Amino acid sequence: MTSIAVIRAQVENKIPGALTPYQRIEGQRIPTGVASLDAATGGIPRGALTQICAAGNASVGRTTVLVSTMAQLTRRQECCAWIDATDAFDPASAAAAGVDLSHLLWVRCDRSRRLKPLEQAFKAADVLVQNGGFGLITLDLGSIDEPSLRKVPLTTWFRFARVMEKMPTALVVLTSYPAAKSCAGMTLSLADSQDTWVNPGDIHHARMFSHVCSGIEMEIRTRKPVSSERPRFRATPVWA
Amino acid sequence: MSPRRTPLFACVHVPDFSVQAAFRHERGLAKECPAAVLHGPDSLMKVLACNGPARKAGVRTGMTKIQAEACPGITLRKRVAGDEELAQQVLIDCGFKFAFRIESTCPGTIIIDLNGTERLLGPPQEIAEKIVDECRASFDITIGMAVNPDTALLAARGFAGTTVIAPGEEASRLAPLPVSVLPADADILETLDSWGVRHFKALASLPPIPLSLRLGQSGLYLQQLALGRIKRELVPAEPPPVFREGIELEEAVELLEPLGFVLNRLLEQLCQRLITRSLATDQVLVDLVLEDHPDQQLHADSSPPSPPLLHHTRLKLPVPTQDARVLLKLLQLDLAAHPPQAAVKKVTVEAWPARVRTTQTGLFQPLGPEPAKLEITLARLRAVVGEKDQQGRERVGFPKVTDTHRPDSFQVISSFSPAREHINEMPHGRVANTLTLRMFRPPLPVKVKLRGAAPSTIVFPGIKAQVMDASGPWRSGGEWWSQAGEWKREEWDIGLVSDGHPAVYRVFQDCVSGQWFVEGMYD
Numbered sequence: 001m002t003s004i005a006v007i008r009a010q011v012e013n014k015i016p017g018a019l020t021p022y023q024r025i026e027g028q029r030i031p032t033g034v035a036s037l038d039a040a041t042g043g044i045p046r047g048a049l050t051q052i053c054a055a056g057n058a059s060v061g062r063t064t065v066l067v068s069t070m071a072q073l074t075r076r077q078e079c080c081a082w083i084d085a086t087d088a089f090d091p092a093s094a095a096a097a098g099v100d101l102s103h104l105l106w107v108r109c110d111r112s113r114r115l116k117p118l119e120q121a122f123k124a125a126d127v128l129v130q131n132g133g134f135g136l137i138t139l140d141l142g143s144i145d146e147p148s149l150r151k152v153p154l155t156t157w158f159r160f161a162r163v164m165e166k167m168p169t170a171l172v173v174l175t176s177y178p179a180a181k182s183c184a185g186m187t188l189s190l191a192d193s194q195d196t197w198v199n200p201g202d203i204h205h206a207r208m209f210s211h212v213c214s215g216i217e218m219e220i221r222t223r224k225p226v227s228s229e230r231p232r233f234r235a236t237p238v239w240a
Numbered sequence: 241m242s243p244r245r246t247p248l249f250a251c252v253h254v255p256d257f258s259v260q261a262a263f264r265h266e267r268g269l270a271k272e273c274p275a276a277v278l279h280g281p282d283s284l285m286k287v288l289a290c291n292g293p294a295r296k297a298g299v300r301t302g303m304t305k306i307q308a309e310a311c312p313g314i315t316l317r318k319r320v321a322g323d324e325e326l327a328q329q330v331l332i333d334c335g336f337k338f339a340f341r342i343e344s345t346c347p348g349t350i351i352i353d354l355n356g357t358e359r360l361l362g363p364p365q366e367i368a369e370k371i372v373d374e375c376r377a378s379f380d381i382t383i384g385m386a387v388n389p390d391t392a393l394l395a396a397r398g399f400a401g402t403t404v405i406a407p408g409e410e411a412s413r414l415a416p417l418p419v420s421v422l423p424a425d426a427d428i429l430e431t432l433d434s435w436g437v438r439h440f441k442a443l444a445s446l447p448p449i450p451l452s453l454r455l456g457q458s459g460l461y462l463q464q465l466a467l468g469r470i471k472r473e474l475v476p477a478e479p480p481p482v483f484r485e486g487i488e489l490e491e492a493v494e495l496l497e498p499l500g501f502v503l504n505r506l507l508e509q510l511c512q513r514l515i516t517r518s519l520a521t522d523q524v525l526v527d528l529v530l531e532d533h534p535d536q537q538l539h540a541d542s543s544p545p546s547p548p549l550l551h552h553t554r555l556k557l558p559v560p561t562q563d564a565r566v567l568l569k570l571l572q573l574d575l576a577a578h579p580p581q582a583a584v585k586k587v588t589v590e591a592w593p594a595r596v597r598t599t600q601t602g603l604f605q606p607l608g609p610e611p612a613k614l615e616i617t618l619a620r621l622r623a624v625v626g627e628k629d630q631q632g633r634e635r636v637g638f639p640k641v642t643d644t645h646r647p648d649s650f651q652v653i654s655s656f657s658p659a660r661e662h663i664n665e666m667p668h669g670r671v672a673n674t675l676t677l678r679m680f681r682p683p684l685p686v687k688v689k690l691r692g693a694a695p696s697t698i699v700f701p702g703i704k705a706q707v708m709d710a711s712g713p714w715r716s717g718g719e720w721w722s723q724a725g726e727w728k729r730e731e732w733d734i735g736l737v738s739d740g741h742p743a744v745y746r747v748f749q750d751c752v753s754g755q756w757f758v759e760g761m762y763d
Contacts, residue, residue: 058741063676063763078606087629088678090760091639091650097674101639103608105618106652108635110626123624131617133609142678142763 030136030170033068036231041186044069044136044170048185049161051173060190062174066138067097069172074100078135081105081128085121086143105134118144122156125171129160134169142174149179157183191219246407248354248364249474251384251392252335252371254327257348258289260379261327262317265487265505271380274314278305288319320488324348327378329484332477333513334375338367343389343474349396351389353474368402386410391468397421410468415441422462428455440466479517483591485510492531492583499584500572506589507564507571514593520560521591524567526553529586551580558655559611560594566612573619577627614656645718646727647748647759648679675762677746683757686747695734695747700758705736717751728752731759 011018027047031038044050054060070080071094080103082089087108095101107124109117118141125139141149157180164171173180178187219232254260258277263270274294278285285305297311308316324347331350335342338361341353354367361367368383375381384395386405391414395403398417405413417440419432431454437443443466451459464470485506493499503526514521530549553574555567609617621636628634634652642649689697694710712732719725728751735744744762749755 058738059743059762060741061675061763063678064674067674067676076606077608079608087681088760089639090648090677090679092641092648093674093676094639095641097676101641104638105656106637106639107621107625108629108652110629110635113626115624120625124621127617127620127624131609131613133607133614135606 027168030069031072032065033072034065034231037065037188040227040229040231041188044172045185046135046168046170047165049157049164049171049173049180049183050186050188051175051178051180051184052188052190053175053178054190058191062142062190063140064097065188065190066140066172066174067094067099070094070104070136070138071098071100073135074103077103079103079105079133080136080138081107081134082138082140083107083109083121083124083128084140085109085117086140087111088140088143118148118152122152125160129163129167129169129171132167132169136170136172139171139173141179142176144176146177149175149177152179154181154183157181161185186225247387248358249386249389249392250338250352250354250364250367250371251345251389251396252331252350252352252375253382253384253393253396254331254348254379255382256289256291257327258319258324259291260348261324262319263315264323264327264330264378267378269315274299274311276308276314276316277319278308278316279319285318322484322486326484326486329480330378330509330513331375333516334371334378336516337374338371341474342477344477345393349393350477351392351474354385364404365402368404372402386468388468388471389474390465390470390472394421394465394468405468411440411444411466414466414468415439415444417466419443419462419466422465424458424462428458428462431455479519479593481592483510483513483521483593484588486586486588488586489584492585494583496572496575496579499575499587500568502587503571503589504564504568506587507567510589510591511562511564511567514591515562517593518596519593520562520596521567522557522560522594523592524555524557524571525590526555526571527551527588527590528553528580528584529588530580530582531585532582549582551584553578556655557612557615559597559615561612562596563612566616569616570619573616573623577623609656611656618654618656645716647716647729648681677760678763679760680758683748683759686756686758688747688749688756695732695756698734698736698745698747698758703736703738705738707734707736708742709735713749726752733762 008019027045029041029043029045031043037043052062052065054062070082073080075098082104084107089106089108091101091106094104105128107128109120109124111117113120115123121139121141125137128134128137160171161180161183173184178184178189180187219230259275260270262277263275269275270291272293274291274297276290276294276299277288279288280286287299287301287303287305287308289301290299290308294311294314297314299308299311299314305316308314328344328347331348332342332344335350335352339352339354339357343351343353345351352371354361354364357367358364361370364385368385371383372381382396382400383402384392384397384399384405385403386392386395387407387410391405391410394414394417395405398414398421403413419429419438419440422429424432432438432443437446443463446463448460448463451463455462461470487502487506489502493502510521528551530551532549553571555570555574561567618636625635633650634654637652637654638656640651640653642651684700686698686700688695688699693713695707697706698704710732711734713730714732715728715730717726717728719727729748730751731746731748733744733746735742737743746759746762748757748759750757
């Protein structure tokens with residue numbers, strides 16, 4: 001026992017902190033604007049990688065949660081960036097959700113270039129993280145198929161997670177499955193709730209989903225940190 | 241009452257200005273080796289000016305190029321229009337570091353009004369040393385300092401190094417100078433020479449009335465100059481509307497990396513000049529003159545000479561900057577994206593001056609990206625994802641919804657100009673979770689089976705599903721007055737279950753072509 005203590009002391013003398021477990025500093029949280037989610041998690045953490053995922057091409061509100069978070073930030077004059085691997089972002093929807101578009105940098109990847117959109121997105125994320133000054137950087141890989149995402153090495157996610165730790169920025173990845181695995185500081189998995197399509201009730205004037213639904217109700221499962229709470233929220237179209 | 245200050249003027253003179261201007265970027269060459277500037281038609285070029293080592297080697301003004309080439313080790317350069325103008329601007333900018341009233345007296349000579357700067361800059365001798373240090377990077381200069389501009393001018397032209405003339409000593413200090421230093425016509429100098437008047441002392445001792453009778457007012461004026469008694473106001477130089485730097489390269493540059501070194505030097509000089517005037521720039525234009533292709537030269541005998549090939553690069557910055565590194569990085573990224581089609585033989589950089597941006601940020605205002613750094617970031621992002629899409633919209637920038645009913649209409653503004661625009665505030669009591677659409681750009685063609693007018697089955701890549709419910713049609717159209725731009729469509733919101741997951745899509749039928757498309761998915 002004595003010899004181990006001596007060795008430990010010698011190692012720590014030369015490399016301080018080599019044998020001390022890495023302490024992750026808990027950063028501030030950005031409210032998402034989704035009351036139930038904010039109550040359960042406190043919001044999206046700054047200085048960490050967060051992934052929001054949902055299986056398949058389901059209308060489960062991944063984009064809605066992110067756009068709502070951006071609206072919260074841009075209202076406070078903070079700048080956000082949206083890296084759009086498949087050019088799927090709709091400025092009109094975002095503006096309707098309250099996002100100040102003059103504070104949103106939109107990077108639209110190009111399918112026709114030699115570099116694949118996924119690679120372009122990661123390179124763009126690298127450039128933006130280096131620049132700093134953004135409150136939220138969104139990497140929208142929501143429409144990228146799962147096999148392509150699985151090819152992204154874990155070291156890529158790990159590198160992003162470590163770089164983000166020292167920054168007051170939140171990096172949010174929108175994916176079809178939890179690709180960043182343990183590198184993510186928070187993992188939200190969205191799914192449709194049992195009563196997904198809310199009945200229109202007494203809405204008369206709207207050009208709406210009409211009798212399809214007046215909104216979609218989603219359920220959020222916090223996979224990391226693990227929580228038994230499953231906050232629900234309901235998103236409605238702008239005209240409803 | 242404060243005591244009346246003695247005025248002080250400094251004249252900065254660049255000897256052999258044409259040579260120094262032509263070899264400004266190769267200072268060592270112009271200083272130590274014989275060098276001369278030629279002018280005239282290519283078939284009969286003559287020496288316009290030469291430096292000290294060349295004069296020692298026997299080169300004289302007016303010699304032909306062949307005669308000058310007989311001097312061993314001489315470097316000859318053709319006079320380029322604009323070189324001297326640029327050099328004069330650089331000289332003026334050096335002067336602006338010491339005072340704000342500068343007179344551009346003639347090419348190679350400026351006079352600086354140093355009145356009241358003694359407490360700030362020190363005694364005259366110290367100021368002169370500072371001026372020499374400041375100009376050392378570009379020119380070898382002589383300096384004259386006196387209480388009136390013309391005495392300072394004559395001292396700078398007549399004596400080597402620095403000459404400081406104290407008040408009251410003008411006549412005695414200028415006395416040994418030759419009369420050829422005076423700004424006189426050749427016939428007056430010839431007359432003075434015929435009288436045996438070869439120095440200022442002799443001219444100063446002539447009786448004024450007989451001098452006036454023989455040479456008129458010009459003679460008296462020259463005598464007053466020789467005595468150091470002429471007093472006049474300076475004519476201040478105006479700042480140029482555009483700051484320009486240029487260089488003609490000995491060997492054409494083919495690669496972007498060495499071109500970066502050339503641009504770096506020019507940009508540093510430009511930014512230095514801007515800084516001396518407390519200015520910045522928000523617009524930079526780079527003109528590259530390209531080397532003609534050898535094949536074109538072969539055909540040149542039979543055809544008229546073609547104009548030089550040019551490559552233009554223009555930078556527009558949202559915020560004025562004085563940082564040469566920022567400008568260089570932006571230019572390098574731009575040139576990498578749009579490389580010149582041939583080797584570069586001449587580079588000109590122009591910068592439009594703008595006031596330096598001064599902003600006071602709020603104490604509680606969140607920090608945003610630094611504007612100059614962000615411009616580089618945007619340029620880097622453009623290098624990754626491209627510049628524009630097929631509709632000509634930027635791929636990197638800040639979106640803006642266009643004021644039209646046409647679906648998916650937006651602009652992307654390439655530069656960052658954060659302005660708090662009108663933000664849609666949620667109606668009171670309304671849940672702020674507005675459902676967002678994920679677009680398919682361009683809209684995906686879709687096969688639709690109809691039940692009545694409503695879609696019942698939908699098939700597009702990755703999806704084949706029964707429509708659970710549909711809402712529509714929601715008709716819209718516009719620009720009916722324009723044949724090319726007219727659009728008309730019927731939209732449907734459809735709910736379906738795909739792979740066990742419920743999804744809501746927006747599909748539409750183009751009424752012009754009858755084709756169905758899926759525009760996006762609500763998520």
